[in-house]
Amino acid sequence: MSEPLVEVKNLKVRFDVREGIIKAVDGATFTVHYGQTLGVIGESGCGKSVTARAILNMVPKPGKVVGGEILYHRRRPSENGSEVTEIVNILDLDPDGEEIRQIRGGEIAMIFQEPMSSLTPVYTAGAHITEAVTLHRLLPIRKVGDQMAETIQAHRRVSKQEAKEIAIEMLRRVGIPNPRERVDAYPHQLSGGQRQRVMIAIALSCQPDMLIADEPTTALDVSIEAQILDLMRELQEETNMAIMFITHNLGVVAEMAQEIVVMYLGNIVERASVVDIFYNPKHPYTRALLESIPRFGKGRRQRLTSIKGMVPDPFHLPSGCLFHPRCPHFMPGKCDRIEPKWTQVGDNHWVRCLLYEKE
Amino acid sequence: MAEQERRDNILLEVRGLKKYFPIQRGLLRRTVGYVRAVDDVSLYVREGETLGLVGESGCGKTTTGRCIIRLYEPTAGQIHFKTTALSPNGDPQMVDLLSLDKERMKTVRREMAMIFQDPINSLNPRMTVFDIIAEPMEIHGMGRGPEVEETVVRLLEHVGLRPEHMLRYPHEFSGGQRQRIGIARALALNPRLVICDEPVSALDVSIQAQTLNLLLDLQKDFGLSYIFIAHDLSVVQHVSDRVAVMYVGKVVEVADVEHLYSRPLHPYTEALLSAVPKPDPLYKSERILMQGDVADPANPPSGCYFHPRCRYAQPICEREAPEFRELEPDHWVACHRAGELHLKGV
Numbered sequence: 258m259s260e261p262l263v264e265v266k267n268l269k270v271r272f273d274v275r276e277g278i279i280k281a282v283d284g285a286t287f288t289v290h291y292g293q294t295l296g297v298i299g300e301s302g303c304g305k306s307v308t309a310r311a312i313l314n315m316v317p318k319p320g321k322v323v324g325g326e327i328l329y330h331r332r333r334p335s336e337n338g339s340e341v342t343e344i345v346n347i348l349d350l351d352p353d354g355e356e357i358r359q360i361r362g363g364e365i366a367m368i369f370q371e372p373m374s375s376l377t378p379v380y381t382a383g384a385h386i387t388e389a390v391t392l393h394r395l396l397p398i399r400k401v402g403d404q405m406a407e408t409i410q411a412h413r414r415v416s417k418q419e420a421k422e423i424a425i426e427m428l429r430r431v432g433i434p435n436p437r438e439r440v441d442a443y444p445h446q447l448s449g450g451q452r453q454r455v456m457i458a459i460a461l462s463c464q465p466d467m468l469i470a471d472e473p474t475t476a477l478d479v480s481i482e483a484q485i486l487d488l489m490r491e492l493q494e495e496t497n498m499a500i501m502f503i504t505h506n507l508g509v510v511a512e513m514a515q516e517i518v519v520m521y522l523g524n525i526v527e528r529a530s531v532v533d534i535f536y537n538p539k540h541p542y543t544r545a546l547l548e549s550i551p552r553f554g555k556g557r558r559q560r561l562t563s564i565k566g567m568v569p570d571p572f573h574l575p576s577g578c579l580f581h582p583r584c585p586h587f588m589p590g591k592c593d594r595i596e597p598k599w600t601q602v603g604d605n606h607w608v609r610c611l612l613y614e615k616e
Numbered sequence: 617m618a619e620q621e622r623r624d625n626i627l628l629e630v631r632g633l634k635k636y637f638p639i640q641r642g643l644l645r646r647t648v649g650y651v652r653a654v655d656d657v658s659l660y661v662r663e664g665e666t667l668g669l670v671g672e673s674g675c676g677k678t679t680t681g682r683c684i685i686r687l688y689e690p691t692a693g694q695i696h697f698k699t700t701a702l703s704p705n706g707d708p709q710m711v712d713l714l715s716l717d718k719e720r721m722k723t724v725r726r727e728m729a730m731i732f733q734d735p736i737n738s739l740n741p742r743m744t745v746f747d748i749i750a751e752p753m754e755i756h757g758m759g760r761g762p763e764v765e766e767t768v769v770r771l772l773e774h775v776g777l778r779p780e781h782m783l784r785y786p787h788e789f790s791g792g793q794r795q796r797i798g799i800a801r802a803l804a805l806n807p808r809l810v811i812c813d814e815p816v817s818a819l820d821v822s823i824q825a826q827t828l829n830l831l832l833d834l835q836k837d838f839g840l841s842y843i844f845i846a847h848d849l850s851v852v853q854h855v856s857d858r859v860a861v862m863y864v865g866k867v868v869e870v871a872d873v874e875h876l877y878s879r880p881l882h883p884y885t886e887a888l889l890s891a892v893p894k895p896d897p898l899y900k901s902e903r904i905l906m907q908g909d910v911a912d913p914a915n916p917p918s919g920c921y922f923h924p925r926c927r928y929a930q931p932i933c934e935r936e937a938p939e940f941r942e943l944e945p946d947h948w949v950a951c952h953r954a955g956e957l958h959l960k961g962v
């Protein structure tokens with residue numbers, strides 16, 4: 258395996274809301290490597306986006322990181338011209354400070370999940386573009402191209418004209434028709450998928466070391482999606498970029514990732530190579546996920562298998578294994594009492610499930 | 617099916633729909649051209665059926681949906697809808713929506729709902745989930761106090777959200793949860809036609825399965841009709857009876873789902889089907905790469921819009937726009953070479 262880029266260790270994020278405390282992420286541990294793609298899958302609300310935002314030290318309010326560390330192996334040019342790697346705990350940085358601003362967007366870029374953008378309040382005329390764009394918001398009153406160019410200039414040493422050319426070239430590579438004209442469009446003049454592609458273009462044009470892609474292609478049709486996945490892989494090969502790819506689309510993750518982590522209710526429950534996850538899934542939750550997708554030719558209009566029951570109320574989490582109330586392999590007296598530990602079930606294949614724990 | 621029967625069952629028929637957005641330039645905001653977002657779309661939806669609508673991002677799917685419920689004023693065309701809301705005894709009656717005045721449109725509008733692709737537009741951040749879902753009922757004066765609350769609770773349960781969360785605000789939910797709020801809201805008025813614009817693309821596969829099951833159940837129970845816009849072709853195959861494929865503002869192929877997927881007649885459909893990512897890491901993709909740039913709806917190519925990217929293109933394709941014709945019963949296609957090519961399905 259290549260060098261680590263970001264090591265997330267025992268990350269815990271909580272939201273203090275009226276009704277109580279939500280443990281949005283409760284002890285996530287994983288590593289993202291240079292030149293590799295890590296896929297993150299799991300039910301809606303299981304903490305994927307919050308984990309991703311923690312890596313940029315921008316957990317949304319009222320969220321708070323209450324434990325763990327995020328070690329960023331930051332490569333920087335040293336005085337004698339060679340590269341040195343320094344290790345920074347991102348969580349120790351001032352979330353509004355200069356250092357994290359450099360990292361955000363420039364070194365670690367994020368493509369946000371579209372619905373997430375509705376979280377951020379609408380910016381007004383005076384808002385700072387690069388800040389807004391890093392937070393995945395295009396300002397309604399400014400041309401797309403200007404917003405792109407300014408963001409590129411904030412992270413790369415290029416002239417205004419060069420930045421605009423980079424912007425146009427990147428818009429072309431993400432499949433925006435007639436990019437030379439479209440740079441002058443305002444955000445509302447673009448379709449949902451086009452806006453999403455502009456955000457992808459911005460993230461990629463800053464040449465980041467790591468790309469966090471949170472549902473980057475959900476708004477796109479399959480042919481554009483394929484084009485963008487190819488583009489990400491090309492750039493990954495050119496620049497050894499690491500990708501953390503969050504998605505509900507198991508087809509996409511099968512194509513992109515080398516390694517996969519499966520999350521359930523703020524916890525990682527399985528971790529393995531992509532082939533093991535698809536061909537040899539161990540955790541009953543992973544298996545259930547794989548069974549619930551419609552596949553070509555599989556009985557049309559038939560009911561799909563969905564995981565029984567609802568995601569538990571975050572204020573009354575089940576005891577023992579969090580998945581036990583919905584698990585087809587529930588072992589009474591065991592799963593509802595004992596919290597499963599990490600068990601190795603194969604080469605680089607780890608699972609947290611009592612079915613695999615030796616007494 | 618006899619022609620007459622085919623007609624009787626039609627709930628919605630769109631003919632020659634066009635929506636052009638002006639491109640304005642300069643200080644005087646002079647119109648220098650048009651984005652032909654929807655450019656002569658004709659389609660129909662039968663009662664109780666699902667019409668899938670697929671196609672490239674930016675090809676005009678959302679605009680088509682918005683025109684149908686008159687959120688956008690179409691540039692041209694007709695939209696016939698079989699409504700039961702206008703006659704006092706609930707008799708069905710075919711009306712052209714574009715000829716209705718505001719008041720009558722509002723009445724008919726109750727029977728149509730849209731699940732929005734972009735929850736920013738539909739979920740007001742300052743309203744609680746309860747208010748968001750109850751709002752359409754209040755606008756249309758349907759139900760009072762406890763009745764409304766009961767309905768909201770039922771809808772929330774239907775879409776897999778906890779009723780006790782109804783006093784929360786949208787930002788307190790995850791992306792997928794917010795999409796389900798939008799679905800609950802769309803169902804609040806017991807519509808007959810629901811335009812679902814990417815209703816499950818933000819959902820995880822398990823909730824997606826539940827939601828698709830739910831949409832299919834509601835369809836069975838209430839005879840709902842859907843226009844189902846999505847880019848996940850396996851999902852579209854799962855829910856649709858017929859599928860329409862759009863390319864740059866035009867419908868290029870419509871057919872029964874089985875025919876369209878197993879024997880596509882349009883090269884664009886073939887390319888789309890080949891690009892679907894398979895949930896299998898060892899699968900070697902046989903994706904057809906479409907060369908060239910995506911067509912610009914403000915300045916489309918000559919002849920067949922797809923010809924610059926089509927690997928089967930011939931000189932005629934550059935010169936003449938193909939006619940939209942019924943090559944096989946109920947299988948329509950706009951391609952000069954349709955029928956002579958043997959295209960690959962799935």
Ligand SMILES: Nc1ncnc2c1ncn2[C@@H]1O[C@H](COP(=O)(O)OP(=O)(O)OP(=O)(O)O)[C@@H](O)[C@H]1O
Pocket residue numbers: 272274279281299300301302303304305306307308317318319320370571787788789790791792793818820
């Ligand atoms: N601003 C907030 N206030 C309160 N709770 C929040 C907030 N943002 C997220 N949460 C909670 O944190 C948990 C994790 O949310 P997150 O957005 O990470 O989910 P996700 O895995 O990305 O889901 P999806 O797949 O639907 O995007 C959820 O239970 C959610 O309700």
Ligand SMILES: Nc1ncnc2c1ncn2[C@@H]1O[C@H](COP(=O)(O)OP(=O)(O)OP(=O)(O)O)[C@@H](O)[C@H]1O
Pocket residue numbers: 445446447448449450451476477478637638651652653672673674675676677678679680733913
């Ligand atoms: N208000 C508007 N003003 C100008 N152009 C617009 C407007 N709304 C949409 N367009 C343009 O019309 C075309 C069709 O947009 P539409 O939103 O219908 O696409 P779509 O098929 O829904 O795409 P997606 O799959 O990305 O959501 C696009 O080229 C878009 O840029």
Ligand SMILES: [Mg+2]
Pocket residue numbers: 305306307370471790791
């Ligand atoms: Mg998310």
Ligand SMILES: [Mg+2]
Pocket residue numbers: 448449450677678679733813
């Ligand atoms: Mg759309």
